[in-house]
Amino acid sequence: DIQMTQSPSSLSASVGDRVTITCQASQDIKNYLSWYQQKPGKPPKLLIYDAFNLEAGVPSRFTGSGSGTHFTFTISSLQPEDIATYYCQHYDNVITFGQGTRLDIK
Amino acid sequence: QITLKESGPMVVKTTQTLTLTCTVSGFSLSSSGMGVGWLRQPPGKALEWLAVIYWNDNKRYSPSLRSRLTITKDTSKNQVVITLNNLDPVDTATYYCAHRRCGGGSCYNTFDMWGQGTMVTVSS
Numbered sequence: 001d002i003q004m005t006q007s008p009s010s011l012s013a014s015v016g017d018r019v020t021i022t023c024q025a026s027q028d029i030k031n032y033l034s035w036y037q038q039k040p041g042k043p044p045k046l047l048i049y050d051a052f053n054l055e056a057g058v059p060s061r062f063t064g065s066g067s068g069t070h071f072t073f074t075i076s077s078l079q080p081e082d083i084a085t086y087y088c089q090h091y092d093n094v095i096t097f098g099q100g101t102r103l104d105i106k
Numbered sequence: 107q108i109t110l111k112e113s114g115p116m117v118v119k120t121t122q123t124l125t126l127t128c129t130v131s132g133f134s135l136s137s138s139g140m141g142v143g144w145l146r147q148p149p150g151k152a153l154e155w156l157a158v159i160y161w162n163d164n165k166r167y168s169p170s171l172r173s174r175l176t177i178t179k180d181t182s183k184n185q186v187v188i189t190l191n192n193l194d195p196v197d198t199a200t201y202y203c204a205h206r207r208c209g210g211g212s213c214y215n216t217f218d219m220w221g222q223g224t225m226v227t228v229s230s
Binding site: 001032034036038042043044045046049050055087089091092093094095096097098099100 | 143152153154155158166168169202204207214215216217218220221222223
């Protein structure tokens with residue numbers, strides 16, 4: 001089974017900061033990777049699919065990159081409404097999530 | 107507008123079988139490429155995928171839960187049902203159903219629309 005290792009598990013940053021989260025796959029997953037944002041008490045929201053494609057309506061400050069085994073999710077300028085937990089997800093016939101990164105304001 | 111809504115019991119006893127229903131609108135369960143997945147999230151923990159069912163009735167299950175899960179769909183009722191047997195307190199979680207993303211002629215096992223979730227507590 002493919003394992004997804006996400007880091008860091010938690011992160012504090014200031015408004016306006018550049019924030020980066022990484023996700024490492026245990027084997028080559030090509031670009032079959034998504035990023036989600038989840039706020040407390042809400043379902044996840046799809047932000048990025050196929051490693052770098054921005055879902056419709058998602059602000060351009062969110063970007064994704066990578067392929068193979070190493071992936072990066074970046075918020076170019078952190079906004080207060082970005083406080084949430086972020087998950088990477090590998091998708092194929094079997095679906096695997098990372099353990100999540102909890103992001104809060106410093 | 108695509109919507110999904112989960113329904114089912116809030117509390118179930120250990121060793122019993124959990125049955126949850128996802129009622130969908132805004133799309134057809136028989137549309138080519140369509141898929142609906144079930145996922146769950148224990149309190150304070152990460153998301154976990156359970157199963158997905160496709161428009162052609164093909165199914166995929168989480169390897170770790172395969173022996174306990176069954177997913178079915180009723181196209182006429184716009185419903186997808188999942189059952190999880192032999193319940194244990196570790197199965198306590200919010201259970202979500204979600205719509206498989208399709209676009210540009212391709213479909214992926216990533217989920218662009220989610221229900222609000224239903225919290226299930228397993229107790230003895």
